[in-house]
Amino acid sequence: MRMNRRMFLKALGVGAGTLTLSSVLGWGQQPPVKVGLIGPIDLLDVGRAMVRGALLAIDEINKLVDDKKLPPPKLTMDGLIRDDQVLRGDVARAAYEELVQKGAQAIVGGFLDEAVMGIMPSLARLKKPFLNTGTSGKQFSELVKSDYEKYKYYFRLMLNSEVLAQDTVGMVKGLMKDELGVQKVALVMEDSNFGRDFLKLLQERLPSEAGVQIAKAINFPINNPDFNAILQQIGDSDADAIIPGFAFNPGVPFVGQTYELKVDAPVIGIITEGQAFEYWKSTGGRVMGHAYADAATGETPLTPKTLPFFQAYIERFGGSAPSRPLYTAFTTYDALFILKEAMDRAKSTDPDKLVEELEKTDYVGTVGRVQFRDKNDIYPHDPKYGSDYVVAKWVLWTTLAKDPLKANPEKDPLRVVIWPKQYRLRADEEGNPVSIDACISAAATTYKAAVEDWKKKGKPKGGRFEAWQAFARSVAKCFVG
Amino acid sequence: MKHGRRSPAVWQNASLDKPVGAYGRMPLLKIMDQVFVIAERIVIYSVLISALYALVALGFTMIFGVGRVLNLAHGAFLMVGAYTAWFAQQYLHWNLYSAFALAVVVCTLLGIVLYHGLVRHVQRSPIVTLIATLACALLIEELIKIFFTTNTQLLAPFVSGSVEIHKTTVITNRIIAFGASWLAILLFWLFVHRARWGKVILATAQDQEGAALVGIDVKKVYTLTWAISGALAGIAGFFFASWVKLDPFMWRDPLIISFAIVVVGGLGSLKGSIVAAYLIGFLEVLMTYSPSVRVCAADFRCFEFLGSSWVGVSSLLVLIAILFIKPEGLFGRTE
């Protein structure tokens, strides 16, 4: 009877053993600290990129510990990687609970808001910090704001949709209006939380803050397959550029159809899937000339850490998709270093101490300098935004090959940051950044002149399309040097 | 929040950008002209897409008409066709025509294999058949995920570029898809009504026991129907992929479309299917162009009534309405 009762109690208190370890051994002699990862690792390239970024970070951290460049303990993610089946909140929640049960002291990952949402109730109860490296919904930081004590364990390395919209407004003003002479834009947004928010914010801000008119605004259902009618309406509206906002919709049909129709308006906006290097292959090169917001490209040396990470990634994982790091790879890689530094400062994995130290983070990562906003900010625990911190990078798809449709998708595509100006960079032989701002500005001036010319000729069909393709090609030349 | 301040009810046109009043200042002729252009586009786009829908549904309606089997793997057939063509083109570097032929052949074989390997054995129970064909579709989806990842792909069109029809720009490939769809439908019709085996199929569809009595080998007829249905799905899959996209989930939409078309048109009725395909295609394109009304509550929460975000839902609601009024579909026979 007594025996049974003890067994029963033992069965109940599974988690109790792990808590005492650090107090017995002391910080520094601990076995590797367990860190978990939750993401769409089975289904999506963004998920696989996440895992790859994490593995690189952990191996690098452990090597630095071996070389005595970082204090122990090491980190480990063995058997702590879980799939969230993309948008199953319940699966993500079970995964979070399981990882904590298995002794994970912090968890990174998350790609869609739906999955991360599922984690939140358990996060508030189990208190193991979660570093969101993939979603852009602003509800999470609003939760932290609304009940700080409960949700303070949540941090994010991505910019939220509102900040992204703000960045877009800056891009429209600086790049589109001032450099490319855009007067009117068309907005093509999917009917998702992201697309609707983005549309609303741009409609409010573009006319007043960027001085650019909205010629057409379209909100299409997520699984809409056909853009012919939509693109025709945009053509009629006389827009000078298109700003897409696609998070769920892969955008492949959109890209294909803009190419087939030779739409006379460059596409500069957000297509999440368009950040993958494989996108060129998926669209058969038709993405040539499109520019999408991204966290980093790898080829562009944003910070001293970007290029080494990019090279290490290609060396280890270049053979299979995603063969180049996607944004989640950069953010997850940075997240683990941030976590390690915070742990070292806290000398503990106690959640409250860890949160305290995470809030003091000041880390130059692969995408920029990361500092978290404090609890009085409107978006607590989101990264600070600005040219000194993290901004979106607007990356142009281009190639030197004459016909993009016949380019070799493994070698020829280039991804060049065209905005903001401070990141118009290329790497020289030693990997040092060289500015190509003047070269890109010159290409923009040529494009502007070509458009004026095209307008004088009475806007023949496909004229501006060709001018923009020429612009993209010049940018490719600037980048290769 | 700006929209909200004009609440409680703000009227806007389809594009959410200009207030309706903007049209009020235009001369009447110009308005007429605009209306005409829009009408023309709606007609052209819906005529094109509906032909593809009809082709997508054709094999599905045939299997049901002849064997009383709802083949939920029909969408997966299309997907297999699309991926076969894409694979042959991307990895084997075949030209598009041979890739197309291969897709049709593979789908024909798949139809025969599915019938003999599975459906034949469970056919007696309609529910088990439903679940079994659905499980097949899901199996195929999984296989494609495993071998080709979930990334969305594009199938290269036969001819690149676009053409102008009066004031409407149309992607050239769609006109080819339209032509091919109608050609396939007409050939199918000729086969059923003129060829000997076609007539046998027709007879079996009308009365299975009767057909068996007059010495028709019903199993052979079924095999033939599944083969033809597979071939049609292969053609449809090829054009569906070059029109829309390829991904491991692409079988769902065509399946729902075929299901809807076939039920609304009346199960097993070829004429009904084509009419229903045009009805659904028209409604969808119409919604893309329909003006929308933005309705806001006092707390600045808004929603849109009609307009492009209603694509999909409106046609579904119309379908439900039709079924409630005419439960056996437009051209269905009562059983």
Next chain:
Amino acid sequence: MSLRTLKFVLLGLTVIVAGAVGPFLPSKWMTTLMYAQLFAVYAMGWDILSGMTGQISFGHIFFVAVSGYTAGLLNLYLKWPIWATVPTGVSMAVLAGLLFSVPALRLRGPYFSLVTLILPLAAARLVIILADWTGGELGKFGVTPLCQDSLLNTLEGLLSRLHIDSFRLYQYCNYYFFWVLMTAVGVGLVWLSTSRIGKILEAIRENEEAVEAAGINVAKYKIFAFAVSASVVGLGGALSVHTNEAVFFNSLLSLTSSIEMIVASVIGGMGTIVGALWGGFLVRGGEQLIREIAQWKLPIGAEGLALSFLERWATFIFFALLLVLLFFARQGLLPLLMGLFRQRRGEIRRG
């Protein structure tokens, strides 16, 4: 032993096992099985309508959505407490069921299935169109939890001698909430399905005209089945919203769940209720089990041979097993077992 007694015995055994294993489950399995119990409720709800009468509904998730969104939004915006939101949600689901059943009675076979397939699709679009209220595909967060802190504190006080950590307690609370729900629904539906009403419903499946000819009002029974089915599924939906502490688009309106309900019921044996309950566990638990096995390491070699290659094939294997099951146990598990049981008994008697 009559069929009714047999079913009650089987139900009782299942429920007792599910209740007894609770304390020994690791955290993840507890969450998985909590959702499995919820899903079993859905499957039984589907079974009482579609399994019994043979009218296949592809869209039962629609009733989950009606009830779930009603309960969740009332709680979020009007701050109604749980005891008010859940009954309201269920009543809305029943109302939807009744409204829908009247015209649906005219539809048979595939026509019925299509309309039920369209309902959740249309509802999903509506939820997105009304996203400013419903939160769209992201959902809305902040619904009152089923196990409120006050309740947990009381429990903690009562069970203080067991030293259960508070999160574990929270999991217990949710788990046994759904255990009670599943038990209650199971008992109610098994009773109903083996009562006179159940027999009439089964007769309708076999031969509707004959039942009609016997002077029984078929429509009345079908409408009744609709209402019961919608209320059971709706009850699950409303409670799930409070467990998730959010209205989740994907758990309230996923077409996959709708189809999995059918799968669960078919695997277990259509129209048997207890079979549907088993099917629910098999589907949800099976998914997780295969994922689990994929992470095993075989004791081969120094590091152990990882089975991780199975991970990508896990879902494939699941569906392949389903096909095999359909092939060899077309009637479903429960009828298969009962068949074996009878055969065995026959042998004993003969021996």
